Amino acid sequence: MPTRPWTKILHVGCTAAFVVVAVPTLSHMIAEGGAVKFIAMAGIAGVFAVAHLRVIGADRRIRELRNALEEASTDPLTGLPTRRTIDRWLAVGGERTVALLDVDDLHGINAAHGHAGGDLYLAAIAGHLRRVAEPGDLIARLGGDEFIVITSRLAHELADALTCAMTGTVKIGTSTVPVRMSAGICHHGDPRRALGCADLAMFTAKRLGGGIAHYDPDRDGVPLQAGVRPAVRQRDNRPTRRSVGGS
The missing domain is CATH 3.30.70.270 (Reverse transcriptase/Diguanylate cyclase domain)
Known part of the structure; x- marks a missing residue:
């Protein structure tokens, strides 16, 4: 089943935000020795990662629910609607x-x-x-x-x-x-x-x-x-x- 448009947008958004904002900033913090700031930015990166995983989980759950509904509407023996x-x-x-x-x-x-x-x-x-x-x-x-x-x-x-x-x-x-x-x-x-x-x-x-x-x-x-x-x-x-x- 194709991924819903809104999940694609969130996938791209989370990934882009991490790559564009978090990665360069983390590299700079490490170079400057800003340990505290590094930890803070690592936390932000973790939030992006968790959000990304939740989007993936929500999309998977939608597919599971739709499959369950389709199975409930189809007779497994004959393949006919019920x-x-x-x-x-x-x-x-x-x-x-x-x-x-x-x-x-x-x-x-x-x-x-x-x-x-x-x-x-x-x-x-x-x-x-x-x-x-x-x-x-x-x-x-x-x-x-x-x-x-x-x-x-x-x-x-x-x-x-x-x-x-x-x-x-x-x-x-x-x-x-x-x-x-x-x-x-x-x-x-x-x-x-x-x-x-x-x-x-x-x-x-x-x-x-x-x-x-x-x-x-x-x-x-x-x-x-x-x-x-x-x-x-x-x-x-x-x-x-x-x-x-x-x-």
């Missing part, structure tokens, strides 16, 4: 399409291939989603086996892209595992409201056996509150068929 970034995007008003995606039967994949295999599966799904993203889209991991897409594209355009991402396969060891996900999509003027509606549509997709479901208030109901999900949510068992719902 809830911190999602919340910022949801706070911005305007027409948005939100898709909420949930991996089907991740428990079964973990049981068959171990948790390392499950992690590989999640990381591969993140790659599938990245490949269908467009500039200006947010692809993020909401947590666990859930992903979110926020875009300015229309709902049917996003659905077409996600269909491509959800029809691939993942190689785990010697096994080829199909991508199995359920997704809910909603387009709304309030992104937080869109998230709540997409959540309900996603569970409709699970009940139908997987695939993509567009939000339908008559079928899916109304979210409790914009962007707030029920504390206890009914999850179906392993989906048995795939379908695409629309409204």
Whole structure:
């Protein structure tokens, strides 16, 4: 990370002050035998040195804090943004399409291939989603086996892209595992409201056996509150068929 401009100025200032003022003066004091003055000037030089070290330490601390913030905003497994970034995007008003995606039967994949295999599966799904993203889209991991897409594209355009991402396969060891996900999509003027509606549509997709479901208030109901999900949510068992719902 490049050094901040103000730290560069202080670096140069401290060094220049020491070289231009302290060094010639100290040499003169030694030549004239002014021991007391020499000690005083040595103290001044020490102050410059301490200030210089503090500037270096402050700059290093800034880099450490920025790195920590970046790590907190990035999922280490998939490399995708996390809830911190999602919340910022949801706070911005305007027409948005939100898709909420949930991996089907991740428990079964973990049981068959171990948790390392499950992690590989999640990381591969993140790659599938990245490949269908467009500039200006947010692809993020909401947590666990859930992903979110926020875009300015229309709902049917996003659905077409996600269909491509959800029809691939993942190689785990010697096994080829199909991508199995359920997704809910909603387009709304309030992104937080869109998230709540997409959540309900996603569970409709699970009940139908997987695939993509567009939000339908008559079928899916109304979210409790914009962007707030029920504390206890009914999850179906392993989906048995795939379908695409629309409204």
